[in-house]
Amino acid sequence: MKNILVINTGSSSFKFQLIQMPAEKVLASGLVERIGQQNSEIHFTSEGYSGKQEQDVPNHSVALKAVTNLLMDPEKGVIKNASDITAIGHRVVHGGTTFSETTVINDEVKQEIKSLFSLAPLHNPPNLTGIEVAEEVFPNAKQVAVFDTAFHSSIPAKAYKYAIPNKLTEENDIRLYGFHGTSHKYVSEQAIEKLGKSDSKIISVHLGNGCSITAVENGKSVDHSMGFTPLSGLIMGTRSGDIDPSVIFHLVDKLGYSLKEVNEILTKKSGMLGLTGFSDLRDIETEAQKGNRECKLALEMNAYRIKKYIGSYVAAMNGLDLLVFTAGIGENSSTMRNLICENMDFLGIELDPSKNDIRSKENRIISSESSKVKVMVIPTNEELEIARQVDKLV
Structure with a gap:
């Protein structure tokens, strides 16, 4: 032992x-x-x-x-x-x-x-x-x-390369790496077991203070929202997620910020904190229920960004069998899951409201019986996945 x-x-x-x-x-x-x-x-x-x-x-x-x-x-x-x-x-x-x-x-x-x-x-x-x-x-x-980056080593060049001079990719390793890999690996394996087939198309949505989404085809990561660093992609607790790179030049050249200050803004002062003054989603949901307009809009923006990624990954994989929510927010916020999945019936995604509202630490299906795509909440267990890998090594 x-x-x-x-x-x-x-x-x-x-x-x-x-x-x-x-x-x-x-x-x-x-x-x-x-x-x-x-x-x-x-x-x-x-x-x-x-x-x-x-x-x-x-x-x-x-x-x-x-x-x-x-x-x-x-x-x-x-x-x-x-x-x-x-x-x-x-x-x-x-x-x-x-x-x-x-x-x-x-x-x-x-x-x-x-x-x-x-x-x-x-x-x-x-x-x-x-x-x-x-x-x-x-x-x-x-x-x-x-x-975290290891699970995403299977992402193909068409997805991990940026449209920049090849020299920067080849000599300076500037490319998409992907993150939260231990979590996405664990929940996608759980999802595959639930589906009972290895030839599967899964989207794993990891929502916590850091947020990311992964397209998993036949058990392999094929695309991911985070890129060169964990800054891009979805809106996070303090990170901006996707942003036009020209905003950085504007902040420096026109508004007088230093590059260090811009980095601080985008990584520690943006995201939900920048939009609402709160970085913890529990506080934001509470304020939104009280009628705080900034908090309500921030929740809508957060869900909208995730919807766009889901749509793009369905297109990239030409289909979807299972949508998975995991991590602190994904597992516990019925509000966010509902905002993300509403009006997604064209893609075959339909929640069962009563199932969505259940709080549980167990793997569970929250989609309706008529939903063409299964929707699940799978509590992540990065620690167990790490222990398994360490056990194999030592």
Whole structure:
């Protein structure tokens, strides 16, 4: 038996699971959310405890140390000391062209992850922090990186290339990479199992603070909304998603912003935060229900962008068998799912309102009996997928 600690550091959250492999038994799990905000919360569940505590969590380093203390707590915890951990699987967002598979971490790997900071500024830095803190706390455990970009290595050139001089693609690796790959891989495999056939056409919609959508044909990623970095595509918590590149030149040349300021605006001050003043969709939905026009419009814009991607991927695959919603918003927001799927009957997508309103942690169909395309909510389990890959490697 191996105890594998899986660390998944998002842009504003820190998820973890301690999984006993190969039995796939979860010994402990939890979430640190709203990192860097005043109302941070630590959720922790083990066999003998389930609860949450409010704590000041200014950064990801503090988050990991707090989780480690809980894991080794005499009453709440599940391990006695650090040596009980066999390996640690780290979700790393950007692997560039260097990494297309799960990799044991050494100094060279860490340096490569660091070199990609500029391409994933919200993610690779906390990913590397998680690795470095884990090395300190668990010095005897094998550290392993699982890259978000790996699942998208199957995307064909017609989809991953940009219409820029070939030299920039060939010599500077400027291309679409794709992200949230571990999540899209997990839920698409669950969807294929539900369909009972491998020759399938699936669209996986991952909606959280970061959002992305993937076209999955016969189990392989064939197109994806994020590109060179996790900035493009759908509207996100603080990221703009797709935008005319000329806006950047206008901000710099005409309005006097520096490139650093523009990068800050597009990655940390745009998206739902820029539109509403809130980055958390729960707050935005609450305000929209109160009649806040900006919040109502932002929800409509968010859904409209997703609709356009769904339509384009149906065209690209010449069909669709199953539409999947996953991640925090995709799994829990019936409002967003309804906004996305309404008026999509031409494409054979029709929700059952009563099924859509059900809250559950189980895989479930939420489409109507007459819907030609099945619509499902499949809770993602990136941690289990990472543990499986780490287990194979170590």
